[in-house]
Amino acid sequence: MNDTPLLNLITDFVDDFRQPAILWQVLAIASCLALSWVLVRQLRVFLNQRAESAANTSAPVSAEALRRTHSFIRILTPVLAALLLGVTQHVLSRFQTVHLLSIAIPLCTSMALVRFGFYVLRRIFARHGEISPTMLLLEKVFTIVVWLGMAMYITGLWPDLHAFLEGIVVPLGRNKVSVAAILQAAISVAVLMVLAMWAATALDDRLMKMQGLHSSLRVVMSRMGRAVLILVSVLVSLSLVGIDLTVLSVFGGAFGVALGFGLQKIAANFVSGFIILLDRSLTIGDVITVGQFNGKVTQINTRYTVLLGGDGVESIVPNEMLISGGVQNMSLSNSMVWLASTVSVGYDTDIDTIFPLLEAAAASVPRVSQTKPPSATLVRFGADGLDLQIGFWIADPENGTGGVKSNVNRAIWRTLQEHKVSVPFPQRELRIIGMPAVALAGTPEPAAGPDDKQV
Incomplete structure (x- = not known):
């Protein structure tokens, strides 16, 4: 692989360090970083003051909203730094070399991209602040990929790598596709899917805050909005990589055959979920009994409904069971x-x-x-x-x-x-034929019957 770009980078650095221009670049980088930090800090102070003033009104700001706001503000520091460095580079490039600024801008951009990726991933998969080990591993992999790609871009090795991947061809049926095209398609689909899920999460939060709509209608709109966004993201990503959408008709036929043979239950539960949400027979918060399950409805998903029992045990009930069987709802029209x-x-x-x-x-x-x-x-x-x-x-x-x-x-x-009211308890007598009658708990000895033998 050609190492000329890397040698050129080192040579440019050596030349800059031999000239006074390096001092202006270092001063510009430090000034841009400090200014971006000060601006973001002032914005954070302003938002905290707004939150404190809102806490004293009838519409306090939730802790979750504050946490998300501060997480998003962390992205602004490298973004502002990159913008300020870009303006500075444009000005200084008229008077001197700006090789150091040419490296500082991609580094700030990479930091902004990493923080934005963390924000989106946690917004989708860790909505309640719980970060699992899998999430941490995913974030580490994402960080390594971003910084590795940025290092290859700075050193000028990216074009050589792209040309190398373009040269590796994988036969797919009658066609041949390069590894670069496959990676580009995978990255496009992954990025658009993540953005679609992020938008769906934001839409879900906004709908759940609309108290004027019925809870079931809000859930239906949220589920349908998520499905539409994901579908559009997949179609757009396939179009971007040059895949003809007419080939999806083949997959549609295969999906219909699979639906007819082995996915009836899944399809029935999916449709039943929308029926439950649309006819409003169940809403989140209702206390119901279905079969051997009893509890409070906490989630109504497209495939199943979650019931929280009085003992803290959560039961996952398929939606088809709620449609085809009898359900006791303690709070359908009257909670009494x-x-x-x-x-x-x-x-x-x-x-x-x-x-x-x-x-x-x-x-x-x-x-x-x-x-x-x-x-x-x-x-x-x-x-x-x-x-x-x-x-x-x-x-x-x-x-x-x-x-x-x-x-x-x-x-x-x-x-x-x-009030000295007596509460009776069961009292029984034990009689043994041929033996005197024995009374229990101090009860009077009953008279002997005709069949009892007195000794």
Whole structure:
């Protein structure tokens, strides 16, 4: 490979260091870097002041929005530095050589590209601030590729490498494609796909903040917007590398055959997801029961729906199951849910007196609805006492039912203790033929029956 560009670069540096022009270039680089840093710092201070003033109003700025803003501001420092260095190079090139500036500008551009790549990747794949080891590895690979490409560009080795890759031809059917064309196509598709996913993420965040739209409609628009952006990015990338889009008809036929034979479930779940979102039978935040799954709807994706149970376990339910089977929705048109607690009291209890006390005990729990007051009923005459039921309504089933049931039971128990109401428990007698009858728990010995033998 020809090493003349690298030798020319070294020669230019040696010539610059022998002349006073190098001092002006160093001063220009330091001044541009300092000025860009000061400008970005002032912008960060201004945004922090805006955030503090907004925190005192009715529309505070979220921590996630501030984090994304500061992450994006980090890109501006090398961008401003590269722009200032470009203007400085244009001015100084009229009076002296600017070889050092010719290297400083690509270096600042590479730094800006690396930071912009980090911002986009984390915006797409680490939306909640959680950076996985895979994400760190991807960022390291991206950094190495960018700096390696910039080094080859500065040293002048890039044209030689491109010519070398153009000379390697790979046969693809009747055609022959160079390795350079394959790499160009892969890079184009990857870059446009990442940009499309970044735009889809920004669209999703903007739609989710529009409180005037129904939550299901926002999700539908977000999913459709993401699909359209990804599809357009793929078509544009294929057109840029010179691939005829009519060849996609072959893939369309193959996809139809695959859909007919083995992808029915996937297609059914995909279509069911849009049906659920469009008919608004389920929305995020609803508490539903489907089959053996119960919980709060936290996500409605195109293929599955995520339910968060009261025990913290997340259940992934295929969307087809929500369409073809029965679903209990506790908050479809009305979030009011009726719950009940049962208790047994002795036969000597005054029912007319105890009913208002039990209803007042249930009503004392904060989550119990006051618009629909609790009611006590006599369910049955049990073997050990009178079985009573205290029914009550709650308006927030998404917060769980176990806690409110426990609080109601505790209030009922305190009321029964305060008014000396006996709560019977099962009592049984054990009789052995040929032996005296033995009573349990201090109960009086019953009279002997005709079949009992007294000893």
